[in-house]
Amino acid sequence: MSAQSEKLPRWVDYGLIPLLNLAAALLVSGLVVLLIGENPLEAVYWLVQGSLGYSEGIGFTLYYTTNFIFTGLAVAVAAHAGMFNIGGEGQAYVGGLGVTLACLALDHYVPWYVTFPFALIGAAVFGAAWAAIPAYLQAKRGSHIVITTIMFNFISYSLMAYLLVRVFKQPGSMQPESRTFLEGGRLPFIHDVAGWFGIEMASSPLNLSFVVALLACVFVWALIWRTRLGYAIRTFGTNQDAAVYAGMNLSRIIIITMMISGGLAGLMALNEVMGAQNRLLLDYVTGYGFVGIAVALMGRSHPVGIIMASILFGMLYQGGAELAFEMPKITRDMIISIQGLVILFAGAMEHMFRPALVRIFTSRHDDLGQEA
Amino acid sequence: MDFFQTLILTTDSAVRLSVPLLFACLAGLYSERSGVVDIGLEGKMLGGAFAAGCVAAVTGSAWLGLLAAILVSIGLALVHGFASITQRGNQIVSGVAINFVASGLTALLGQAWFSRGGKTPQLPNTARFNEITLPFTDSVRGIPVLGPIYSDIISGHSLLVYASFVAIPLTWWVLYRTRFGLRLRAVGENPGAVDTAGISVAWMRYRAVVITGILCGFAGAYLSIAQSAGFSKDMTAGKGFIALAALVFAKWKPVNALGACFLFGFLDAVGIRLQGTQLPVIGEVPVQAMQALPYVLTVVLLAGFIGKSIPPKASGVPYTKER
Numbered sequence: 152m153s154a155q156s157e158k159l160p161r162w163v164d165y166g167l168i169p170l171l172n173l174a175a176a177l178l179v180s181g182l183v184v185l186l187i188g189e190n191p192l193e194a195v196y197w198l199v200q201g202s203l204g205y206s207e208g209i210g211f212t213l214y215y216t217t218n219f220i221f222t223g224l225a226v227a228v229a230a231h232a233g234m235f236n237i238g239g240e241g242q243a244y245v246g247g248l249g250v251t252l253a254c255l256a257l258d259h260y261v262p263w264y265v266t267f268p269f270a271l272i273g274a275a276v277f278g279a280a281w282a283a284i285p286a287y288l289q290a291k292r293g294s295h296i297v298i299t300t301i302m303f304n305f306i307s308y309s310l311m312a313y314l315l316v317r318v319f320k321q322p323g324s325m326q327p328e329s330r331t332f333l334e335g336g337r338l339p340f341i342h343d344v345a346g347w348f349g350i351e352m353a354s355s356p357l358n359l360s361f362v363v364a365l366l367a368c369v370f371v372w373a374l375i376w377r378t379r380l381g382y383a384i385r386t387f388g389t390n391q392d393a394a395v396y397a398g399m400n401l402s403r404i405i406i407i408t409m410m411i412s413g414g415l416a417g418l419m420a421l422n423e424v425m426g427a428q429n430r431l432l433l434d435y436v437t438g439y440g441f442v443g444i445a446v447a448l449m450g451r452s453h454p455v456g457i458i459m460a461s462i463l464f465g466m467l468y469q470g471g472a473e474l475a476f477e478m479p480k481i482t483r484d485m486i487i488s489i490q491g492l493v494i495l496f497a498g499a500m501e502h503m504f505r506p507a508l509v510r511i512f513t514s515r516h517d518d519l520g521q522e523a
Numbered sequence: 524m525d526f527f528q529t530l531i532l533t534t535d536s537a538v539r540l541s542v543p544l545l546f547a548c549l550a551g552l553y554s555e556r557s558g559v560v561d562i563g564l565e566g567k568m569l570g571g572a573f574a575a576g577c578v579a580a581v582t583g584s585a586w587l588g589l590l591a592a593i594l595v596s597i598g599l600a601l602v603h604g605f606a607s608i609t610q611r612g613n614q615i616v617s618g619v620a621i622n623f624v625a626s627g628l629t630a631l632l633g634q635a636w637f638s639r640g641g642k643t644p645q646l647p648n649t650a651r652f653n654e655i656t657l658p659f660t661d662s663v664r665g666i667p668v669l670g671p672i673y674s675d676i677i678s679g680h681s682l683l684v685y686a687s688f689v690a691i692p693l694t695w696w697v698l699y700r701t702r703f704g705l706r707l708r709a710v711g712e713n714p715g716a717v718d719t720a721g722i723s724v725a726w727m728r729y730r731a732v733v734i735t736g737i738l739c740g741f742a743g744a745y746l747s748i749a750q751s752a753g754f755s756k757d758m759t760a761g762k763g764f765i766a767l768a769a770l771v772f773a774k775w776k777p778v779n780a781l782g783a784c785f786l787f788g789f790l791d792a793v794g795i796r797l798q799g800t801q802l803p804v805i806g807e808v809p810v811q812a813m814q815a816l817p818y819v820l821t822v823v824l825l826a827g828f829i830g831k832s833i834p835p836k837a838s839g840v841p842y843t844k845e846r
Contacts (some may be wrong), residue, residue: 491623
């Protein structure tokens with residue numbers, strides 16, 4: 152038996168191993184901080200202080216968390232079907248088109264809660280459509296989904312840049328961005344919502360799409376573990392041959408799963424476009440789609456794990472901004488490096504500590520067995 | 524300007540633009556032919572470009588810069604190798620991680636060491652690979668057609684450009700005419716058979732990954748110390764992914780790689796040249812359409828609408844000895 156398939160207690164598999172991997176990534180990050188001549192412990196202090204130390208910081212952390220939940224769920228749903236959706240980046244970008252069209256069309260006439268369902272559907276449909284083409288090509292033409300979704304990321308950059316420059320740009324403006332939405336196209340901020348109930352909160356871009364993200368987690372949990380489709384998805388992901396023998400339609404599962412995945416990634420645009428920026432911008436996705444891979448891996452493709460991993464990455468984003476402010480030598484690029492290291496240790500090398508842990512835990516169980 | 528002159532100039536810039544693609548594409552070819560998928564070409568190029576920029580700026584030697592680029596790129600390649608060969612981790616995830624780490628660290632260290640917003644210092648010509656004028660350039664320029672082709676397209680490039688064009692036949696020879704190449708291809712198609720023959724799958728793949736590192740180092744050095752005079756933040760700008768697309772487009776074959784990279788370089792050059800100009804019938808071609816074209820072509824090819832591109836059978840699959 153290899154160490155990879157050896158059974159470990161659940162809390163080791165789902166808790167200890169991700170934590171050890173995270174610790175390894177942070178240790179290497181600490182060495183990088185030393186290399187540029189700064190104190191890593193001070194950096195950690197500002198990272199935590201900036202992300203959790205005060206009400207506004209927490210708001211920002213959860214605002215970033217929202218993005219990661221969506222892209223993490225997107226990767227997770229595809230992963231349950233044994234597929235790798237590396238196109239979250241493009242799907243989230245194109246999803247913004249759906250949100251923008253809904254908001255531009257409606258914001259003059261109706262309040263936000265009427266625009267909201269249209270924007271939500273727009274984000275999901277556009278994201279799903281962008282994932283549907285690679286899915287179709289995988290299902291019907293056998294082209295590998297990883298390569299096609301990467302290509303579609305780049306095609307989306309060109310498509311969106313074209314639309315922003317040629318279609319959405321306001322006459323007389325130099326910025327390639329759409330016009331700013333009116334009240335009817337803006338999701339309320341959480342601090343506004345709290346205000347309605349008389350609760351005082353520091354202002355931050357955290358908005359209602361955070362609630363949508365949490366609902367999406369419930370949706371994914373119910374979909375994967377409580378529906379026929381979810382069962383089919385998991386069967387397909389575990390054993391394709393078994394799925395065929397059970398009479399499942401493989402093309403259908405591939406396409407539907409990828410569309411759900413793309414739709415979830417597309418919803419990220421709700422947070423950025425309708426929630427925080429109130430307009431369509433160039434390159435607002437910048438890496439959230441890719442980090443979704445790490446989020447799904449660390450969260451073991453389970454919604455609860457994804458929420459926790461998203462909070463972690465949200466803290467890195469917000470704390471990193473604070474860190475760059477307090478210790479100017481450590482620029483925001485540090486956060487990109489840390490993300491990379493977390494992806495490396497928690498993702499690609501996730502089994503590094505496993506053999507040692509297997510040795511520790513199996514030997515202890517043997518001892519117990521002898522006593523009994 | 525007449526059409527012929529425009530064609531010469533566009534081709535000349537296509538050559539320059541296709542060189543980093545060519546190095547990176549051949550780099551990916553070694554790795555993927557051995558069964559290790561590499562979407563981290565971008566990161567290795569960036570790391571190489573940064574190392575070359577730094578070392579050339581500090582030592583004033585282009586050759587030391589190139590050496591540093593190769594070493595850093597091999598280092599990143601070995602991390603990818605360790606994750607995907609020894610740890611049997613997910614190769615896509617590892618590639619994404621390398622891209623992130625390279626993008627973050629080069630900008631961070633560049634700012635910390637040189638304080639120029641992530642740039643390395645502007646290099647003097649003595650610390651770069653300069654353009655080489657081949658013999659008889661001036662005397663043959665007058666000859667119609669062939670003259671300008673020789674003196675404008677073939678002559679007047681840096682040493683690395685010529686190196687990239689040597690790398691293609693060399694790769695072809697290594698892959699199809701040496702024992703190493705045979706084993707490399709075999710290990711990417713059927714590692715079990717190679718293992719049965721008593722050859723270490725892991726050692727073969729590690730060697731392939733190191734060659735990938737070397738070639739990505741060349742690609743990076745070309746960007747920062749031949750094409751430009753220094754490193755700037757995220758200067759690869761997706762070239763590693765275009766190279767990956769070219770590799771798929773070339774059906775993982777070295778001679779096709781030349782065609783694919785030159786095609787994508789040419790599209791890039793045409794896109795730059797067409798910016799803001801009105802064409803008859805179709806009007807102005809948006810620059811974004813030209814930028815997206817390589818990816819669209821690759822997707823179309825991959826879907827089997829024009830020929831069929833089939834990856835090495837074992838690529839992306841970690842090898843586990845039978846138990």
